[in-house]
Amino acid sequence: MKGLFAPQSIKEFLALLAECGKNEKHLIAGGTDWLIKTRGNLSEEAVLFDLSKMPELRGIENKESFLRLGSMETMTSIHSSGVIRLHATALSDAAASMGSVQIRNRATVGGNLANASPAADTPSALAVLGASAVVFSLSGRRVLSVEEVLGPCPNKNTLSDSDIIMEFCIPLRKEYVSAFKKIGSRSEVSIARVNMAVSARYEDGNFSDARVFIGTLGSAAKRCPSAETALSMETSLREQSFKDALCEFAGQMIPGRSTLPYKKSALMALAEDLLEMLEERGRASEKSGEKSHG
Amino acid sequence: MDKRSYNYIGKNIIRCDAADKVQGRFLYLSDEPFPNALVGVILMSPHANATVRSIDVSEAIGIEGVEILTYLDIPSVKYNSGEWFPGQEDFPDETILTGHARHVGDRIALVMAETEEKARKARDLVRVEYEIMPAVTVLETAADMAGTLHEDGEKSFEGSLCYGDIDQAFSAAAYIESDTIATPKVHHAAMETHSVLAIPRPGNVIEVRTPCQITFGVQHSIAQVLKIPLSKIRVIKANMGGTFGGKQEVVFEVLCAWAANKLKRPVFINTTREETILSTRTRAAVKGKVETAVDAEGLILGRRFELTVDAGAYLTGTKKLMIAMGKKASRLYRIPALSYTGSVVRTSTTPAGACRGYGSPQIHTITEIHTDLMCRRLGFDPVGFRLKNLLKEFEEDLSGGANIGKARVIECLKRGAESFGWEENITPKVSRGRFFTGIGFACCTHGNGYYKTKYHDFSNMSLKILEDGSAILRASIHELGSGATTALAQIVGEVTGIDVSKITVTETDTQFTSYDSGCQASRVIYVCGECARLVSEAAVKMLTQEASKLLDKPVRFSQGSLVCEGKRLEIGGTVREIMKKRRVSIEANFEHRPEMNPASFGVHFAEVTVDKLTGLVKINRYLAVHDIGQAINESFVRGQIYGGIQMGIGMALCEELPYDSNGMPKARNFDKYHLINAPDMPDSEIILIEDGEPGGPFGAKSIGEISTVPVSAAIVNAVNRALGSSLTDLPLTPAKIVEAVADLKK
Structure with missing residues (x-):
């Protein structure tokens, strides 16, 4: 290992980044995946950046038209935030179901996306909420969608080693409800075998303008347009059409894979559970008159 | 008193x-570095069945302070890691290192240095070329393929047990029912991974410190291979971070003692979780058929077993285990005629061996799932059927084993059924279309020594x-x-x-x-x-x-x-x-010198809810009733039972060590090997029946092993009752349950 830096600001980080040139860089957020990957085996050339000291990477704020979410916010801070629960419910669900208490206390939302595991929990929730990632690098600031960050390859994001995810902007959409759920091998401390996030506009028992993202089908967040269409159908057809669309989609994503029959069945379970959650949340928000769920 | x-x-x-x-x-072996000790790591085979064509240690040995011993250096003595006393004649087929790797994780060389880190780096520099041969992974064809795995010409290791007139029993039967059932290969998952320390001492004594279960057995194994007197081998049991039978057989002790003796330096061998999973021991997978002859009233007339035991790469103690399974078959129910045939085959997988219950969880899981399915098919009440056939106090073991002792299994079943609300909850329930709730139970027995x-x-x-x-x-x-x-x-x-x-x-x-x-x-x-x-x-x-x-x-x-x-x-x-x-x-x-070896008994009850879409099983309620004679320390007894339940649920639902057709392990660590964790543990109620067992201190008898014996069958029986299924291939993973539900619909 050549060096360890803990920059106090984005500006300092960028300056240090410029200095370190072509050396192998490790950007460490919560470190929960990084520790397992490296197991302390670092090359002589490795330069480590501890991202935890930059205030720009922190904070959960309601900015009227959108939510600002610092990339270094942890799963625990996210699922215990009332603002997130109200305006980004699917993300709250995902953060609460990830790992164990100890992991949730360290693991960050930015790290979860950057790690790009197909079984990651928060990317599908961020994607369904239409979140955009604000990325900084030596060449400046740019805004990317969750899918653009994930790219086509599992376990590898599209960012360069000098890019840093600073924050997420999650649009606030009135009258929308969202939910996330996963199925793993156990009820807790479990890696998802399949997960799904759904958001939709809710009115009098009907959904419209739905978004559906599925994790674990080769990528952390795959959009499923046919399931979105199915959700807008009338209530008598909705559930079955939703399930059919999901199963067909799984067949297209992982054709012939031995896990396919199980994933189809699990997607049907998720479909039932998520519909129930969305309906319940929709009714609750109509009742309370609070209509700014996202 | x-x-x-x-x-x-x-x-x-x-x-x-x-x-x-x-x-x-409280320090374990790996917590305390021993002065001047070489830390050894094992170069393990990445292939399931392969001979070493060449091994090049030149680069690794070039690092200062590194010592390497390979299969070319070892004494040629073969031994059996399950033999714990001279003359037990367990078939020897293992050497301390080998040029013919018989499973992924087999020991090719021992690489040592003053630190583990350095030893691991040096190990990565050893170049080995292998000649790869076909893996042996299927029980049914393992005997025919034995020659590719072992040069000793043994295809399988057979054992049988028979008493009563079995043909007469089956010809007189009103009903003959059979099932084929499989129990999985399971990792012990003790918190402490395997390690051992050997120190050459003055007077030509080799001191070995090991968290083990039979020091005198370790001493015997070392003496056998090193050809030194028992008196020159001092085995000290080290602080133990869990074993569950995984540390009962000798695994690294002989290798470590040999290396220390050869190099005249203390040697400490340490392993990671992955190395412990791949290269130590597992519970033996068992597959086979059980067949029961019953009269019109539901009395058992006879029972036949034909079982195959998966030894893994070496025989180890699995032949002993196969015989032990047969001997346990006559100690729960009154079975007038019994025929048991067992066959142990070697496969290119991690060797099996002792694991909590020593065959008892396997044999009782098989018979208790079978008994439930048989009762369902014949229309017998599963409680009534068992009450009719369970052994009473001081009955003889018809196979010739020790008297059964002050058996309280009938009381266990009666009290358990009443406390659990068996009658009231017998009918499965469905909620929200996909959640199926059902109850199940299982009886079991286990021994109290070797008398x-x-x-x-x-x-x-x-x-x-x-x-x-x-x-x-x-x-x-x-x-x-x-x-x-x-x-x-x-x-x-x-x-x-x-x-x-x-x-x-x-x-x-x-x-x-x-x-x-x-x-x-x-x-x-x-x-x-x-x-x-x-x-x-x-x-x-x-x-x-x-x-x-x-x-x-x-x-x-x-x-x-x-x-x-x-x-x-x-x-x-x-x-x-x-x-x-x-x-x-x-x-x-x-x-x-004990003159009795009575049976301990247990009956466990479970209520489960199965999600037919996710295949996940939630255990809502659990009751364990045990005939333990007398608890010496009740909280210890409870601790054993809670842990036994945790292990048994794993064997029923999620724990298994599967291999692909090339013999590659699909689970090498806890990311793929799933244990039940605390959030999924049910609240377990415990009832102890303490009527005092003659021959035990203050009437006490065993609990540690038996507490895990009936669990898997109780869970599987509950799942089968909930779904109306006949699942018999353990573990009942979510994928298997989903598939079974789909089949039931057809």
Whole structure:
């Protein structure tokens, strides 16, 4: 290992980044995946950046038209935030179901996306909420969608080693409800075998303008347009059409894979559970008159 | 003695190592680097069945301080890691290192350096070229492929057991029912991974410190391979971070002792979780058919077994285990005629061996799932059927094994069924279209030692009462984490009246403690515990006799005190006077040879809810009822049962070590090997039936192994009742349940 830096600001980080040139860089957020990957085996050339000291990477704020979410916010801070629960419910669900208490206390939302595991929990929730990632690098600031960050390859994001995810902007959409759920091998401390996030506009028992993202089908967040269409159908057809669309989609994503029959069945379970959650949340928000769920 | 007047028996005495453990002061082998020791890591085969074409250590050995021993350096002696006494004639097919790797994780070379990190780096620099051969992974064809895996010409290892007129039983039967059932290969998952330390000592003694279960067995294995006398091998049981049978057989001890002896330096071998999973031992997978002949009223007339046991790459103790399974088949139900044939085959997978229950979880899982499915098909009530056939107290084991003892299995079942609400909950329920709730139970038995088997069972201890009134029990105990040393201290305290906090119970050290058959066969509380009681009585007798001589007046021992002419004598003071004036120390020795080997029993009940879409099983309620004779320490007993439930659920639902067709393990670590964790553990209710077992200390008998025996069958029976399915291929993973539900619909 050549060096360890803990920059106090984005500006300092960028300056240090410029200095370190072509050396192998490790950007460490919560470190929960990084520790397992490296197991302390670092090359002589490795330069480590501890991202935890930059205030720009922190904070959960309601900015009227959108939510600002610092990339270094942890799963625990996210699922215990009332603002997130109200305006980004699917993300709250995902953060609460990830790992164990100890992991949730360290693991960050930015790290979860950057790690790009197909079984990651928060990317599908961020994607369904239409979140955009604000990325900084030596060449400046740019805004990317969750899918653009994930790219086509599992376990590898599209960012360069000098890019840093600073924050997420999650649009606030009135009258929308969202939910996330996963199925793993156990009820807790479990890696998802399949997960799904759904958001939709809710009115009098009907959904419209739905978004559906599925994790674990080769990528952390795959959009499923046919399931979105199915959700807008009338209530008598909705559930079955939703399930059919999901199963067909799984067949297209992982054709012939031995896990396919199980994933189809699990997607049907998720479909039932998520519909129930969305309906319940929709009714609750109509009742309370609070209509700014996202 | 009236139970209610016990000072220590049945009391929740806090274990003597509790404070150290919770404060991190209780050190395990890998916590304490030994001065000047080489740290060894094993170069393991990445292939399932391959011979080494060439091995090049030049680059690795070039690193200063690195020592490497390979399969080319070893003594050619073959041994069997499950043999724990000379002359047991377990078939030897294993060497300490090998040029023919027979499973992923097999030992090719030992790479050593002053630090583990350096040893691991050096290991990565050893170049090995392999000639890869086909993997042997399918039980059904393993015997035919045996030649590619072993050069010894043995296709399989057979065993059988038969009594009664089996043909007559089957021809007289009103019903004949059979099922084919498979139990999985399972990792022990002790928190501590395997490690061992060997130190050359003056006088040509090799000292071996190992968290093991049979020090005298380790000594035997080392003597066999190194060709040195037993007296030159000192095996000390190290602090144990869990075993569950995984550390019962010798795994790295012989290799470590050999390396230390050869290099004349202490050698410490350490492993990671992955290495422990791949290269130590597993529970043996078993697959086979059980067939029962029943009369019109539901009495069992006869039972046939045809089972295949997966030994993994080496035979190890799995032939012993296969025979043990057969011997357990006649100790639960009254089976007038029985035929058991077992076949052990070797496959290119991690070797199997002992694992909590030693075949008992396998055989009882098989018979209890079968019994439930049979009752359903024949329309018999599963409780009534069992009540009719379960053994009663002091019945003989028809196979010729030891008398069954004070069996309370019928009481276990009756009390359990009532407490669990069996009758009221028998009908499965469906909610929200996809959640199926059902109940199940299973009965089981397990032993209490080796008496009346082919293995010798005895224990030799001495109790020394010191000049301050404290005491040391010098015993060859292996504390495995269950609290055995504290339980024995409670027994000594109860007999002698000495405060438990003033009693020290030693663990085994082959140089200083006397012979004991080891911590196996669920013998510790029944045999060693009784030995502790008897040696305590001998010490008390000696003390009263010596005190009588000292005072020239009759001294007797009453209610924990020495009494002379109505006056209480203080123990420490009396011992001091005896030592000074009579030049006698109070140390009694006793060798206990049990003449009984009764059965322990357990009946477990589970209520599960199965999600037919996710295939996940939630255990809503759990009840464990055990016939344990007498709890020495009730919280220890409960601890064993909770842990047994956790292991059994894993074997029923999620724990397995699968291999692909090339013999590549699909689970190498806890990311893919799934144990049940705390959030998924049910609230478990426990009922103990304590009617006092003759021959056990204060009536106690075993609990550690039996507590995991009925769990898997109880869970599987509940799932099958909930779904109306006949699942028999364990574990019932979500994918298997989803598939079964789809099949049921068709």
